[in-house]
Each structure stands twice: as C-alpha cells, then as structure tokens.
Amino acid sequence: xxxxxxxxxxxxxxxxxxxxxxxxxxxxxxxxxxxxxxxxxxxxxxxxxxxxxxxxxxxxxxxxxxxxxxxxxxxxxxxxxxxxxxxxxxxxxxxxxxxxxxxxxxxxxxxxxxxxxxxxxxxxxxxxxxxxxxxxxxxxxxxxxxxxxxxxxxxxxxxxxxxxxxxxxxxxxxxxxxxxxxxxxxxxxxxxxxxxxxxxxxxxxxxxxxxxxxxxxxxxxxxxxxxxxxxxxxxxxxxxxxxxxxxxxxxxxxxxxxxxxxx
Amino acid sequence: xxxxxxxxxxxxxxxxxxxxxxxxxxxxxxxxxxxxxxxxxxxxxxxxxxxxxxxxxxxxxxxxxxxxxxxxxxxxxxxxxxxxxxxxxxxxxxxxxxxxxxxxxxxxxxxxxxxxxxxxxxxxxxxxxxxxxxxxxxxxxxxxxxxxxxxxxxxxxxxxxxxxxxxxxxxxxxxxxxxxxxxxxxxxxxxxxxxxxxxxxxxxxxxxxxxxxxxxxxxxxxxxxxxxxxxxxxxxxxxxxxxxxxxxxxxxxxxxxxxxxxxxxxxxxxxxxxxxxxxx
Numbered sequence: 001x002x003x004x005x006x007x008x009x010x011x012x013x014x015x016x017x018x019x020x021x022x023x024x025x026x027x028x029x030x031x032x033x034x035x036x037x038x039x040x041x042x043x044x045x046x047x048x049x050x051x052x053x054x055x056x057x058x059x060x061x062x063x064x065x066x067x068x069x070x071x072x073x074x075x076x077x078x079x080x081x082x083x084x085x086x087x088x089x090x091x092x093x094x095x096x097x098x099x100x101x102x103x104x105x106x107x108x109x110x111x112x113x114x115x116x117x118x119x120x121x122x123x124x125x126x127x128x129x130x131x132x133x134x135x136x137x138x139x140x141x142x143x144x145x146x147x148x149x150x151x152x153x154x155x156x157x158x159x160x161x162x163x164x165x166x167x168x169x170x171x172x173x174x175x176x177x178x179x180x181x182x183x184x185x186x187x188x189x190x191x192x193x194x195x196x197x198x199x200x201x202x203x204x205x206x207x208x209x210x211x212x213x214x215x216x217x218x219x220x221x222x223x224x225x226x227x228x229x230x231x232x233x234x235x236x237x238x239x240x241x242x243x244x245x246x247x248x249x250x251x252x253x254x255x256x257x258x259x260x261x262x263x
Numbered sequence: 264x265x266x267x268x269x270x271x272x273x274x275x276x277x278x279x280x281x282x283x284x285x286x287x288x289x290x291x292x293x294x295x296x297x298x299x300x301x302x303x304x305x306x307x308x309x310x311x312x313x314x315x316x317x318x319x320x321x322x323x324x325x326x327x328x329x330x331x332x333x334x335x336x337x338x339x340x341x342x343x344x345x346x347x348x349x350x351x352x353x354x355x356x357x358x359x360x361x362x363x364x365x366x367x368x369x370x371x372x373x374x375x376x377x378x379x380x381x382x383x384x385x386x387x388x389x390x391x392x393x394x395x396x397x398x399x400x401x402x403x404x405x406x407x408x409x410x411x412x413x414x415x416x417x418x419x420x421x422x423x424x425x426x427x428x429x430x431x432x433x434x435x436x437x438x439x440x441x442x443x444x445x446x447x448x449x450x451x452x453x454x455x456x457x458x459x460x461x462x463x464x465x466x467x468x469x470x471x472x473x474x475x476x477x478x479x480x481x482x483x484x485x486x487x488x489x490x491x492x493x494x495x496x497x498x499x500x501x502x503x504x505x506x507x508x509x510x511x512x513x514x515x516x517x518x519x520x521x522x523x524x525x526x527x528x529x530x531x532x533x534x535x536x537x538x539x540x541x542x543x
Contacts, residue, residue: 161373163369163371163373166342166367167367167368167369168390169362170340170362170365170367170438171366171387171438172362172387172390172391172438173386174390181375181378181386181389181390185375185377261377262376
C-alpha cells in the first residue's frame with residue numbers, strides 16, 4: 001500500500017517534467033516546420049532571414065558560443081552583485097523595521113509607494129550619473145530585488161510566535177541571541193521566497209540597465225543585433241538569458257533545501 | 264547572578280569525584296506574593312492575591328480556564344509587570360531579578376525545529392555564553408538521567424508528544440534556575456501518556472528538587488505533583504482555597520491517587536472550584 005503510494009508520487013514527479021518537455025518539443029517542432037518552409041515569412045511578408053528556424057538559432061548559439069559566454073558572464077555578474085547588495089541591505093532593513101517600530105512606521109509606506117516607480121526608467125538617469133560601467137546595472141538589479149527580499153523577510157520576522165519570544169527571554173536570550181536562534185531561522189524560508197522572486201526579475205532589470213548604456217552584456221548584445229537584423233543571434237541570446245534565470249532559480253531552490261532542513 | 268551560575272557549573276563539571284547531581288544543584292529559593300493586582304486595560308485579571316511557596320516545594324495552581332493562571336506565571340517569571348503588590352523570588356522583587364531566577368515552560372513545548380533535541384535542551388546554557396560542546400555535555404548528562412539517552416540528535420519533529428514534553432522540561436531544568444514555572448505542561452497529551460509523564464516529572468523532582476509553580480486544569484495532576492494546591496476564582500483571580508496534598512510525588516502514582524485521603528482532598532478541591540465558578 002505504502003509502496004504503491006510512493007510509486008504513484010514518483011510517476012507524477014516524472015510526468016511533471018516529461019509533460020512540459022513534450023509540449024516544448026512539439027512547439028519547437030511546429031516552429032521549425034513553419035519557419036523552414038517559409039510559411040511565417042510569407043504570412044508576415046518578410047525576408048526569410050528575419051524569421052530564423054530553431055535549427056538556425058541552435059547553429060547561431062553554437063557558432064557564437066564564446067561571444068555569448070563572455071557577455072553572459074558580464075550580465076550574470078551584474079545580477080549576482082545586485083542581488084547580493086539587495087540581500088545585505090534588505091536583511092538589515094527588515095531587521096531594523098521589525099525591531100524599531102518607528103523605523104517601520106516611517107519607512108514602510110514609502111517603501112510600498114516606491115514600487116509605483118518603474119525602476120527601469122531610472123536606468124538612463126543612473127547612467128548619466130554613474131557612467132557606462134557595472135555600477136548603474138548593479139544598482140538597478142539591487143533596486144528591483146530589494147523590495148521582494150525586504151518585505152518577505154519582514155513578514156517572516158513578524159511571524160514569530162510571541163510565546164516562543166517569552167520562552168527565549170526566560171532562558172536568558174539577549175535580543176541578538178533571539179534574532180540568531182529564533183527570529184532569523186523563522187524568517188529564513190521567507191528570505192528564500194524573496195530571493196526567488198528577485199532572481200526571476202533580476203535578468204530583466206539587468207537587460208534594461210544595459211540598454212540604457214553599456215558596451216557589453218547580453219542586453220547590449222540584443223540591442224546591437226537588433227540594429228543589425230541579426231535575428232537568429234538575438235533569439236540565441238534570449239535563450240541564454242532565460243536559461244540563466246532558470247538555473248539561478250534552481251540553485252536558489254537547492255540552497256533552500258540544504259539550509260531549511262526542518263520543513 | 265549569571266556569573267555565579269556559570270562558575271558553579273564549571274566547578275561542578277571539573278570536579279571528577281562529584282556526583283552528576285552537583286551540576287544542576289541550585290540555591291533553595293522561596294516565593295512570596297503579596298497584594299498582587301494586574302489588569303489588561305479594563306480587564307481585571309488578578310485581584311489582591313497572596314501566595315507563598317517554600318523552597319524546594321511544588322505549588323499547584325488550579326482554577327477555571329481563563330482565570331489568569333498563565334498571566335500569574337508570566338508575572339512571576341518577570342515576563343510582565345504587575346500593577347500593584349509585590350512578587351519576591353528568592354529575595355529579588357524586580358522584574359530583572361525574577362527573570363534571572365525563573366525558568367518558564369509554556370503550554371506548548373515550543374521546541375525549535377531547527378535544533379536537535381539536545382541543542383533545544385541546552386538553549387539557556389548557550390545563551391549564557393557556553394560553547395556548543397560544553398553546553399551539550401551538560402545537557403547530555405540530564406538526557407541520560409531522565410531516560411532520553413539516544414535521542415540527543417533527534418529533531419523535534421521525530422519525537423512523540425511525550426518525548427517532546429520531556430525535552431521541553433529538561434530545557435527548563437538545564438537552565439539551572441531555582442524556580443520552575445510550568446504552564447499546564449501535559450495538557451496536550453493523551454490520558455495514558457499524561458499519567459506516565461506525571462510519574463516521570465515526580466521522579467525528576469525527587470532527584471533534582473526545585474521550587475516549582477505548576478499551573479494545571481487537572482485537579483488530580485496538581486494534587487499528585489504538588490505539596491500545596493491553590494484554588495483560584497474565575498477572573499479576576501483571587502485565592503479561594505489552599506489544600507495540602509496528602510502524598511506529594513509518591514513513587515506509586517496509581518496507589519497514591521486512589522488512596523482515600525487523596526480522594527477526599529480531591530473532592531474538597533473540586534468543591535472549592537465549583538464555589539469559585541458560582542461565586543463569579
């Protein structure tokens with residue numbers, strides 16, 4: 001009985017991968033047929049080199065592998081540094097907000113209101129201020145990542161059981177020890193939720209930041225290929241970008257499983 | 264105070280010839296509550312309450328649910344401040360004094376799921392600045408003495424309800440504080456496990472006597488574990504009756520609670536409880 005249940009869940013687990021993979025293969029297959037027969041180009045009234053087939057994109061991906069890798073590393077660095085900065089500032093901010101009511105009352109409404117600003121539109125200003133280097137890109141990624149990380153962490157810190165706080169006080173825990181032994185671990189799953197959201201949006205933020213002024217990076221590559229009608233390589237770059245985001249989400253989930261072992 | 268605790272623990276730990284009891288031996292501390300008043304805003308919870316507890320004795324508190332028993336424990340432990348009256352624990356009356364002398368055991372076990380059983384039990388020692396190995400060493404001695412050997416590395420989720428309560432009690436005991444404040448420690452357990460746990464706790468207190476204030480909604484449990492049982496009225500809580508237990512923490516629990524003298528006191532306590540309810 002138990003074994004059957006296990007078998008059932010593994011089967012469902014396999015299906016969860018196989019089913020979308022099959023769908024993706026079918027979509028790519030249909031695209032291949034439609035593009036290589038010239039059907040899409042005819043329907044859109046375009047030159048056929050503007051509508052690359054998946055095979056052509058794959059070829060471009062392979063031929064430009066070192067160029068893509070170089071630029072992917074530039075964008076990945078922007079993303080990682082940006083998220084790291086958001087994590088450091090966001091955690092400190094969430095702790096300060098949960099600890100001092102005044103800090104939360106003063107800043108929380110502003111923090112929420114600030115989300116109405118489309119941060120990517122600030123990117124050109126930041127480029128004017130800070131130049132074409134990595135700085136403005138990291139800053140944009142950090143600004144995008146800061147909100148989900150901070151708000152989720154704050155939620156986690158505030159979800160602490162008040163009885164557990166009394167218990168820890170009675171067991172001689174200082175505020176710092178309470179943060180370390182009780183509030184911190186309680187909030188940890190929420191921190192990971194925030195990072196997962198940040199990781200999904202960070203590549204978009206990095207690309208927008210690069211569009212505002214840069215000399216390298218996947219966003220920069222897409223922009224210059226767009227001007228030169230290098231559509232196949234544009235698709236190849238997009239594939240790299242989304243693969244990067246997927247890998248980052250996967251790594252975050254793995255890290256969460258390793259760290260949050262009690263759930 | 265803290266310094267003293269650590270000192271005595273280290274002395275106990277380094278003296279090879281000393282029996283294991285030495286490490287957890289604590290000063291005999293009594294409690295004295297006079298004219299205690301407390302309210303949450305308009306809601307009066309405790310009214311002119313006087314209560315005493317002799318060193319190394321167990322005082323049971325029973326009363327209608329919601330009568331302010333838990334509030335009383337929190338006041339005693341220095342987790343809250345009273346509106347009027349005095350609470351003395353071992354001669355110290357300030358909130359900080361009480362906090363330093365009392366160990367609070369809440370109703371739910373509240374074991375931290377990210378720590379192993381032994382690290383949960385050793386929490387107070389870690390908070391006092393002991394290294395992990397040393398804290399675990401001290402807690403491990405108690406695990407052995409109180410039938411938890413082999414479960415040191417288990418996560419709380421892997422333990423049964425009774426085991427979790429034992430770890431939670433050891434966490435209170437390991438703190439080395441002279442007064443233990445137990446808030447319905449076995450309320451969440453089934454009847455059979457609860458009887459077992461009462462016997463276990465009685466044994467633990469015979470081996471390692473402390474001053475204990477025990478809140479319970481179960482008159483039999485309070486009378487078996489305590490030296491004296493105070494019956495409180497419905498809110499605001501006042502002292503309605505005080506009863507002397509005939510055979511505190513007897514080795515044979517079943518014999519003790521069916522003894523005619525015990526049954527008679529239990530009837531008295533129940534009658535006092537009923538009066539307390541009607542009187543409100």
